[in-house]
Amino acid sequence: MITSPDNDRLKTIRKLARKSWRSKLGLFIAEGEDLVDAADAADWAAEFVLRAGEDVEPELLAGASSLGSGSRVIGVYAQRWAEPGGEPVSVYLHGVEDPGNVGTIIRSAHALAGARVVLGPGCADPWSPKAVRASMGSIFALPPARGDTPAGRVVAFDAAGGVSLADADLSPPLTLALGAERAGLPPGLADAAVRIPVAADSLNVAMAATVALHETANRMAADG
Amino acid sequence: MITSPDNDRLKTIRKLARKSWRSKLGLFIAEGEDLVDAADAADWAAEFVLRAGEDVEPELLAGASSLGSGSRVIGVYAQRWAEPGGEPVSVYLHGVEDPGNVGTIIRSAHALAGARVVLGPGCADPWSPKAVRASMGSIFALPPARGDTPAGRVVAFDAAGGVSLADADLSPPLTLALGAERAGLPPGLADAAVRIPVAADSLNVAMAATVALHETANRMAADG
DSSP: OBOOTTOHHHHHHHHTTSHHHHHHHTEEEEESHHHHHHHHHTTOOEEEEEEBTTTBOHHHHHHHOSSSSOOSEEEEEEOOOBOSOOSSEEEEEESOOOHHHHHHHHHHHHHHHOOEEEEOTTOOOTTSHHHHHHHTTHHHHSOOEEOSSOOSSEEEEOTTOSEEGGGOOOOSSEEEEEEBTTTBSOHHHHTTOEEOOOSSSOOOHHHHHHHHHHHHHHHHHHHO | OBOOTTOHHHHHHHHTTSHHHHHHHTEEEEESHHHHHHHHHTTOOEEEEEEBTTTBOHHHHHHHOSSSSOOSEEEEEEOOOBOSOOSSEEEEEESOOOHHHHHHHHHHHHHHHOOEEEEOTTOOOTTSHHHHHHHTTHHHHSOOEEOSSOOSSEEEEOTTOSEEGGGOOOOSSEEEEEEBTTTBSOHHHHTTOEEOOOSSSOOOHHHHHHHHHHHHHHHHHHHO
16 A cells, blocks of 8 residues: 555656656556546556555545546556558547547547547647546547648548538548647648538537538448 | 736636626626627627736736636626527536536537527536636527426437437427436436437537537538
8 A cells, every 4th residue: 555655656647747757658647447447448458557545545646636636546558659540530630739629539539430530730648637538438449640641531621611511522531630729720731621511600629520520420321 | 907906806807716606796707808709799798808908917817817828808797598498409408517518518509500508407607717718709699598407399319318310300499408428317308318329438418419419400401
């Protein structure tokens, strides 16, 4: 039973709240029973798991938590970037800085279309505690890839796009490309982009990705 | 120019970070130029607006911000609950405790289907700074209503539902009902619920609402 905050494992957990340490160590943390279960379900072996009351005093584990929610269990795992490509549907993100949005899109992509997320320049670290939490188990089931540009046939989504969603060719294999809310996609990618019909100004990028994925999955089901 | 943190307007802004004060005063805050512009666009008059460097010393305004993002402008507004009903499409939420999800769903409902959100028991306060921020302008354009039960023809969405989305009758007028991720909808509502086809465990409630709204809007467009 760990009874000191100076314990090496607790120190590692605290370090992993920071991106610089995550990159240096190649590790990340998953907080909470659901996420640790999801890692198990995906056969993703932990470096170590600490459980409050079993391995460590509950206050010490809560104090090491990044989410401030007094986690009862924290697992430490090795980062495993995937290679882009291979799935019928991929999602390419450009400049999506919010870790909650990155995690949510990893979750939606997995749930709606079994789609891999490829993170382009300027995206949040998907191994941050907030992104991992937002992804729920999906970061283990379908870990993200990195890429400087989207691969294969690309269908770009942009609020200023000239092609309506109804007219878009969403047949796989394809990569759905989305940019951050304000900045959008870079000019080359935004050309001939698809616009999701909306009454108000815009959707947030996670909602836009969800609509794009649902529509793609819908048409695959209709064609299949 | 306000130069003291004891100024009454700054005190009011700090109080409005708390739900008890928001309910007592019937007020809420909108932080940032985009939200204050959205209020103007919706003809929603402010009680007062403070701008850094014009009305108040920037450090004092940043110190009063709830979002910790050093807002340059904060507006204070009267809460205006809408009455449920009237729109072709409504969204009823039950037990959605996360203010970011409540705000995001208000935004998606407005953007995708011009739909009013009705907040049932156990939902987060939509006038909290996080919910207002997540809604972007939509909380001003289509403010939420409250209700103990969904009204009109209800189509419930639940991960354990027996009706597939493809078979659901989504013709308006209707209310799309969704519950929190874990607890779902209460038994009476969850009967004959619609299930969104997903590969993974579930979607978060904001994603599920977005899919339901997009599908509803799609079919309205196809029928119209």
